[in-house]
Amino acid sequence: MLEIKNLHVKLEEEDKQILKGVDLTLEAGKVHAIMGPNGSGKSTLSYVLAGRDGYEVTDGSAKLGGEDILEMDPEERAAAGLFLAFQYPVEIPGVGNMTFLRTAVNAQRKARSEDELSAADFLKLIREKAKSLKIDADMLKRPVNVGFSGGEKKRNEILQMAMLEPKMCILDETDSGLDVDAMKLVAEGVNALRDEGRSFLVITHYQRLLDHIKPDVVHIMADGKIIKTGGPELALEVENNGYADILAEVA
Amino acid sequence: MALAKLKQDTTETRLSAMQMPEGGHWSDAARADALSRVRMMGLPTRRDEYWKYTNPTTLTDANGPPAATFDMSDESQLFGDIDRLKIVFVDGVYDADASDPLAMEHVTIARLAEAGEKDIHWAKDMYGTLEIDGQSPVERPLAALNTAFASDGILIHVTGKAPKPVSMIYHHSSDTSDAILHHCIKLESGAELTVLENGPAAARFNKCMEIDVADGAAFHHVRAQGRDHERRAVTHMFTRLGANSTYKSFTLTANGVLTRNETIIDLRGDDAIAHVAGAAMGDGDFHHDDTVFITHDAVNCESRQVFKKVLRNGAVGVFQGKILVQPGAQKTDGYQISQSLLLDEDSQFLAKPELEIYADDVACSHGSTSGAIDEDALFYLRSRGVPEHQAQDLLVLAFLAEAIEEIEDEDIAADILSRLEGWLVRRR
Numbered sequence: 157m158l159e160i161k162n163l164h165v166k167l168e169e170e171d172k173q174i175l176k177g178v179d180l181t182l183e184a185g186k187v188h189a190i191m192g193p194n195g196s197g198k199s200t201l202s203y204v205l206a207g208r209d210g211y212e213v214t215d216g217s218a219k220l221g222g223e224d225i226l227e228m229d230p231e232e233r234a235a236a237g238l239f240l241a242f243q244y245p246v247e248i249p250g251v252g253n254m255t256f257l258r259t260a261v262n263a264q265r266k267a268r269s270e271d272e273l274s275a276a277d278f279l280k281l282i283r284e285k286a287k288s289l290k291i292d293a294d295m296l297k298r299p300v301n302v303g304f305s306g307g308e309k310k311r312n313e314i315l316q317m318a319m320l321e322p323k324m325c326i327l328d329e330t331d332s333g334l335d336v337d338a339m340k341l342v343a344e345g346v347n348a349l350r351d352e353g354r355s356f357l358v359i360t361h362y363q364r365l366l367d368h369i370k371p372d373v374v375h376i377m378a379d380g381k382i383i384k385t386g387g388p389e390l391a392l393e394v395e396n397n398g399y400a401d402i403l404a405e406v407a
Numbered sequence: 408m409a410l411a412k413l414k415q416d417t418t419e420t421r422l423s424a425m426q427m428p429e430g431g432h433w434s435d436a437a438r439a440d441a442l443s444r445v446r447m448m449g450l451p452t453r454r455d456e457y458w459k460y461t462n463p464t465t466l467t468d469a470n471g472p473p474a475a476t477f478d479m480s481d482e483s484q485l486f487g488d489i490d491r492l493k494i495v496f497v498d499g500v501y502d503a504d505a506s507d508p509l510a511m512e513h514v515t516i517a518r519l520a521e522a523g524e525k526d527i528h529w530a531k532d533m534y535g536t537l538e539i540d541g542q543s544p545v546e547r548p549l550a551a552l553n554t555a556f557a558s559d560g561i562l563i564h565v566t567g568k569a570p571k572p573v574s575m576i577y578h579h580s581s582d583t584s585d586a587i588l589h590h591c592i593k594l595e596s597g598a599e600l601t602v603l604e605n606g607p608a609a610a611r612f613n614k615c616m617e618i619d620v621a622d623g624a625a626f627h628h629v630r631a632q633g634r635d636h637e638r639r640a641v642t643h644m645f646t647r648l649g650a651n652s653t654y655k656s657f658t659l660t661a662n663g664v665l666t667r668n669e670t671i672i673d674l675r676g677d678d679a680i681a682h683v684a685g686a687a688m689g690d691g692d693f694h695h696d697d698t699v700f701i702t703h704d705a706v707n708c709e710s711r712q713v714f715k716k717v718l719r720n721g722a723v724g725v726f727q728g729k730i731l732v733q734p735g736a737q738k739t740d741g742y743q744i745s746q747s748l749l750l751d752e753d754s755q756f757l758a759k760p761e762l763e764i765y766a767d768d769v770a771c772s773h774g775s776t777s778g779a780i781d782e783d784a785l786f787y788l789r790s791r792g793v794p795e796h797q798a799q800d801l802l803v804l805a806f807l808a809e810a811i812e813e814i815e816d817e818d819i820a821a822d823i824l825s826r827l828e829g830w831l832v833r834r835r
Contacts, residue, residue, distance in 0.1 A: 206790050209782070234792035246787040250805025256788070259801065264792035299805075316791060 343368030499586020513567030650676030689722030
């Protein structure tokens with residue numbers, strides 16, 4: 157599904173190397189987690205994959221379903237099936253949540269040469285998905301993320317994911333700022349989307365989230381590289397001992 | 408005091424090219440008075456403080472630069488589905504064939520050009536008087552010029568709730584037209600009227616509207632200034648508000664090489680409300696100036712100014728907005744916001760917000776901002792699959808939303824929104 161090879165990335169403005177050769181292969185239907193200390197490049201990896209400005213790829217490649225995505229515009233990557241759940245979802249005053257979602261869903265359908273959803277069909281679909289995420293009609297009417305609590309913002313991200321039905325979901329610290337109940341709700345939303353045709357890359361600091369979204373593979377990232385890969389037990393090891401042991405072991 | 412030579416020359420050159428309409432009868436005195444006031448004040452020049460951000464030269468020259476008309480075929484007719492009484496002008500000349508009969512329940516309508524023969528007491532007592540009041544503390548010579556030389560205009564007297572809006576449609580046909588229109592609108596106590604205006608009007612257009620809103624009356628105004636890239640316009644709206652009365656005005660301006668819209672409102676009676684809003688979108692050779700002066704003369708009145716401008720390719724936006732709270736105008740609630748969205752580094756927004764307050768129990772606030780499109784929001788939308796141009800349009804409309812929300816009638820607001828969307832699509 158997702159194949160990242162020797163990915164090197166620097167910040168455009170500061171000439172600072174952030175990713176220093178990331179290799180990662182994620183098969184269809186699998187859940188991989190990336191853990192790592194602050195500043196290791198986890199969020200940068202998610203932004204680079206989603207196509208945010210400000211980064212320069214100096215070497216390596218990233219392919220989604222065999223297609224090179226690094227040359228694509230962000231909207232093309234989305235239409236190709238990539239979705240990034242933001243660590244800090246952006247507030248957009250003046251754009252209604254529902255309008256935004258309908259525009260996005262139909263833009264993707266159009267890009268894939270599918271028919272656009274009618275207003276009635278869209279409404280039916282969103283009501284159904286919103287209900288399971290405990291998102292009420294008021295939240296759908298309000299401007300995108302404006303005045304939403306931390307938990308509401310993250311639930312709104314998962315709602316977008318459910319509506320857009322991407323093949324490759326990247327969750328960037330989706331657990332940050334969530335209490336236990338909110339985290340469970342979000343995790344349930346994610347688990348409901350697990351499917352053999354859909355892969356997840358879960359970026360997190362903590363083992364906690366991985367109790368609810370069980371990963372198949374765990375990677376440890378430090379200083380712009382993946383330094384260790386293992387099973388779910390690796391997350392537990394980090395939880396118990398921190399990163400120091402792993403960093404020492406690799407060095 | 409003698410006028411500066413530049414001002415005197417400008418004024419006399421302009422006046423020498425003009426002719427006062429004949430047969431004005433009762434308006435003759437008002438016109439003569441206005442002409443003498445023009446001579447005393449002199450027409451504006453760049454050296455005037457009030458015209459610091461907008462060069463008035465092409466508005467005061469004997470002849471304005473020519474302006475081509477624009478192919479209308481790709482645009483929907485604005486307000487087309489709204490039941491309205493249409494009054495059509497072509498280059499400032501009344502078009503009887505295209506206009507509806509000038510009559511409806513609770514409303515009497517007459518043309519200024521024909522009113523000389525008629526004994527219209529209310530108009531006789533009103534024509535030019537609000538304009539004169541509006542000349543202080545800031546002079547507005549182009550409005551006096553209008554009162555003196557207006558070739559036509561519509562006089563509307565409203566005694567109850569008007570069953571439908573009066574819709575003034577200003578077509579532009581000749582590249583060198585130079586039109587001056589002066590409307591007077593008088594709403595008696597408890598009356599209600601909506602006035603719609605749209606169209607580019609003329610190569611050069613000077614329009615004045617005087618609106619007297621009596622106690623408990625309500626006046627709504629929605630205007631779309633078009634579209635012809637080279638047209639120039641200066642407009643003045645002078646309004647006097649009685650107790651418990653309401654005034655709500657919205658203006659959409661898309662294109663036009665030069666527009667100066669002055670709004671002068673006097674809140675005379677207690678508990679009156681005045682809202683004035685504008686959305687302007689400029690691309691390239693576009694200069695748009697909103698100049699607003701709101702005077703609070705009574706207790707517990709509310710005024711609200713919301714102006715938004717989207718500018719690109721070197722377009723210039725100007726906002727001069729003042730709230731004057733007179734002694735005794737306690738419990739005044741004054742709000743003013745002017746914002747611009749600059750879509751590139753060549754565009755400019757010049758804002759001069761002013762508050763002058765002589766009462767001690769008031770709430771007045773103002774804000775002015777200028778910024779680029781929010782890159783984070785743009786990326787967020789694109790990351791969900793919305794193409795860049797569409798994402799940008801969404802953010803532009805979101806920026807303008809606060810101004811458009813000032814339009815109360817949903818159908819009219821929808822028309823304005825679709826005009827905006829059309830503009831965005833064509834400008835891609």
